[in-house]
Amino acid sequence: MTDTTTPVDIHVTSGSRTDPGRRRRVNEDALLAEYPVFLVADGMGGHEAGDRASAAVIDVFRVFAGRDDLRPEEVSDAVERAHSAVADIAAGTARGAGSTLSGVVAVHQDGTRRWLIVNVGDSRVYRLLAERLEQLTIDHSVAQELVDAGRLAREEMATFEGRNVITRAIGGERSRADYWLIPIVTGERIVVCSDGLTGEISDEAIRAGLMMGGSPAGTAESLVAQALAHGGRDNISAIVLDVIAGGISPRLEDTTGGFMNSESVTATVEVATARSRRHRSAGG
Template identity: 35%
Template structure:
């Protein structure tokens, strides 16, 4: 499987600073997105620490481990890198008054052959576009999601809720954090979209799907998503990280030869 990566971030229309952070390492097929929180510039410190540390350490481990690494070993490497990043942010917050209470959401993906190991903390999301159908493949760690799960409110009521941004889990806020990790089968033609809530709160899934299903390149799709969030108010920072999957060139060549093309 071949993977192509693209990331863009924008402060939005209501904020001067950008507390989101995105990073990827194409050689290791690692993608990381974080949405920071905290006073002063603490949110951007937390998200920047998370993406830089996890991208660097996880990519280094993956490249050293090579293609023979088993899924359970990759999962454990993800958990260790996230644990170490969490502790680094937590210790920084507790040793510097200006950073007190800082933390960040997290989405981290490792693409290996036809599998995606996807971890997340908080309410930043990952969607998958397959066959024209957009599906959210992460589940928000938020008070709003808990209310939906408990049947206290409907999805329609959730869209206008005043507690959208209250997360129940974040990186760096406590000494220990739990990373939800799930494995997904990747098919040729899949497109994966990681995003902060600056996109998902401003743009509904239907419009997101219409944008990403188009024939434009990844950079243009990312730009159109950010434009749509800003056009709808841009009340928060907006970050998108898009990964597309396609058959490896040698496999496509073999299929073409078998079909006599």
Template identity: 35%
Template sequence: MTLEFFSATDVGRARDNNEDSVALDEAVGLAVLADGMGGYNAGEVASQMLTSFIRAELGRWLKESGGSASAADVRRAMDICVDNANRAIFNAANTNPRYAGMGTTLVVGVFREEGLLMGHVGDSRAYRLRGGHLSQITRDHSLLQEQLDAGLLTAEEAALSNNKNLVTRAVGVEDSVMLELHLHEIQAGDVYLFCSDGLSDMLDDASICQLLLNHPSLSEAAQALIDGANDMGGRDNIALVLVRAEGRVKTEGRAWWPFGRR
């Protein structure tokens, strides 16, 4: 199975600076997305610190492991890397007054032979398009999601809520953070979308699904999603990562996977 990657960010229609950040290391199947928060340019600093740190540190570890690490090893490496990045951002926020209170969401995926190891913090999301159906495969760490889970709001009421951007978990806000991690099976033809709430708040799932189905090229799909979010108001920065899994290729009777040894 081979993977195709594409990433993009856009400032949107309402803001002057971009606090979203993305990073890829296609050689090891790593994709990272972050949506920063904080005054002045602090959110931009937090998101860029996080994506740069994870791409450098986790990317290097994945490369050095040469595909021999188990899924449990990768999970532990992801936890350690996010914890170290969290401390770096937290320390920067507490030693530089300009960065006080900064933090960031996170979606990080490691695509491996046994599946997608997906980690997230906050309300940036990951979706999977499979067989024409779009599924959200992360669950927001937000006050709104907690209200939905408790039955205090209906889905219709949540769509109109003013509390969409109140996260209950973020990287860099406290001296420790819990990364939620899950393993997802990858099937040929899957398309994975990581995005900030600048996309998911502007476009509902049905619209996202239709745009992905209408644009088989990842670059064209990315532009269509960004244009769609901006056409609906573009009230926030927009960041996205798209990853498509192609079919397995048989070589000497064995399936070939570019990110690990069989």
């Protein structure tokens, strides 16, 4: 369990917890919770490579810890490097390897500091604001596709037989990341977690745990303990972070419905990344 505080004008406190669960000997989850980066990666590939894949993803982002000047295209560049790192690991294994990636990164965009949400796979980001819990990411999974098609109820996702089948992964072909830009809001509580948490406890249980008012570290510990008590069938990871000060007022209208269209944000980030690469190439 960790508990950290960032020393910049955006005052964020965070805590994290990861556990192999009750049925797995190896923890294939990895996480990073150091401002401005709060990410969870859930590795795939078994004991041969899953833990290496998730660790490789997180290692790419460690260089961002402590920075307060990140741009969205730098995050997108890092995602591409993570793809390459995991693909290299997969090439040396019989079963292959992959990883999810989900979380929030504080970036500067148009002169304003915002959260850039990034997601590949079925790890998730939630936000609690004014007692309302909202899932900020959309799962890349067969279960989510069935929900979108009206063939599966959302509350049935956790017990669906194919709940672990994902449609995008770091290291996989045609597995682009989705990005969203949202305001940083004073008073919000954000959770980044692997499916080992959401597969064991409901959204309402997550909301109740966040509403208890404990510290981020204590809350992360409690959420993981609940997942273990419900079976702990998978590795479990949770990051909880609170925005204490420096964000926009929670009374402003743009704290709700604050998402830009996911495709347009993804396109914007990718265009910026391409321009950055051309600039670096032109500069030698």
